Amino acid sequence: xxxxxxxLPNKGHEISSIEPIKSDYDAMQLIAAKNIGATST
Numbered sequence: 001x002x003x004x005x006x007x008l009p010n011k012g013h014e015i016s017s018i019e020p021i022k023s024d025y026d027a028m029q030l031i032a033a034k035n036i037g038a039t040s041t
Contacts, residue, residue, distance in 0.1 A: 016030060016034055016036065018030055
């Protein structure tokens with residue numbers, strides 16, 4: 001199992017955001033386009 005210290009250098013530093021007026025669908029499109037996700041172990 002990796003520690004947070006081991007994971008953070010590999011995650012990148014890009015921040016993505018979306019305007020509050022945008023829809024949930026727009027947010028999902030951004031998430032898919034930028035390949036943003038989470039996994040559990």
